Amino acid sequence: MTDAANISVDGHNDDYAVLAGSVGPEVIDIRKLYAKTGRFTFDPGFTSTAACESKITYIDGDEGILLYRGYPIDELAENSTFMDVAHLLLNGELPNPAQSAKFNHDITRHTMIHEQLAQFYRGFRRDAHPMAIMCGVVGAMAAFYHDSTDIHDPHQRMVASHRLIAKMPTLAAMAYKYSVGQPFLYPDNSLSFAGNFLRMTFGVPAEPYVIDPVVEDAMEKLLILQADHEQNASTSTVRLAGSSGANPFACISAGIACLWGPAHGGANEAALNMLREIGTVDRIPEFIARAKNKDDPFRLMGFGHRVYKNYDPRAKVMAKVAKNVLDKLGISDPIFDVARELERIALSDPYFIEKKLYPNVDFYSGVVMSAIGFPTSMFTVLFAVSRTVGWIAQWTEMMEDPEQKIGRPRQLYTGPAKRDFVPLDKR
Secondary structure, X not given: OEEEEEEEEOOEEEEEEEEOOOOOOOEXXXXXXXXXXXXXXXXXXXXXXXXXXXXXXXXEOOOXXXXXXXXXXXXXXXXXXXXXXXXXXXXXOOOOHHHHHHXXXXXXXXXXXXXXXXXXXXXXXXXXXXXXXXXXXXXXXXHOOHHHOOOOOHHHHHHXXXXXXXHXXXXXXXXXXXHHOOOXXXXXXXXXXXXXXXXXXXXXXXXXXXXXXXXXXXXXXXXXXXXXXXXXXXXXXXXXXXXXXXXXXXXXXXXXXXXXXXXXOOHHHHHHHXXXXXXXXXXXXXXXXXXXXXXXXXXXXXXXXXXXOOOOHHHHXXXXXXXXXXXXXXXXXXXXXXXXXXXXXXXXXXXXXXXXXXXXXXXXXHHHHHHHOOOHHHHHHHHHHHHXXXXXXXXXXXXXXXXXXXXXXXXXXXXXXXXXXOOHHHO
């Protein structure tokens, strides 16, 4: 703790502790503000409010830094596996060989789902959006796994965590298979987390599925890059739902619902749709001009970030992944030509540089997922598969926090003051 902050209200001065984290801005502890002053703070979107204390993820948007438990995201993406990163987020440290083997075993033994849950899919229309299906089936897991819903039992919390991480790829692949009318594939626990997901999504029972190592590596890195991102909207939703004592399956389902929003998890789909709208490289100058025109509602999607005012560190990794995938698969599509040229312009045009509109991770991830073969409706589902690890880590941390309280934001009320009721015949 450093010096106190003094706040003066109606002539009364009160000191409030200033708390320092291991890195990042200090925070003013205003928990006693209402009791001392009768006032709340007003902070729509919580842009200046720290809602919790966390040891999991740190972001410095000005410097373009993203750390998982202190490790830079690019180092983890280049050198680690998704399962080892999951262990890091959940347990605080990268595993040694024995711990890695045990964690992989503990997760893979939960990859299958209850067979009755598979029948649950038949209740949805064939053209249902995969995210709508995911909201339903993940929340329904609480009806099938009663032995891991006691949030006060550390063992049950661990089992629920492992189940959610392990079953999410299975449920996501089934959502895709259901939409295209193909049979579900059971998991193959001899494969990597990413490889198993690819096989369940794109494999068929009629023939063996051969995993392309470049595609598997791309999927591995995509999962790592999206595993956690501090107190974003969906993570805050998971924490808020969890603060009421809701079971973990309900909390993760709430996170999926929030992630579904186009301003959050749907950003990569919006970026790809923009590339399709541009269509060909020769039309790029037209759209660049529109983006610079303040009177034109058109916006370039996939550029800039609410948090990062520098190059998104995840985007640097995903840019390399996109090049590797496109080169390896040899896909000839004008959309990818548009993406490459738009990237080149954005990194050299003074307008983009001055406004710090760098390509973000959503710009590249949409290109990669499309090249692999995922329809845009599955983009946010993939996001949910990876982000489940972060949600679980954040939920677990919250459950173990002795300072945890049920979330209850305040408001600035601007409606009518107290007034008398008027009977119906006199209105």
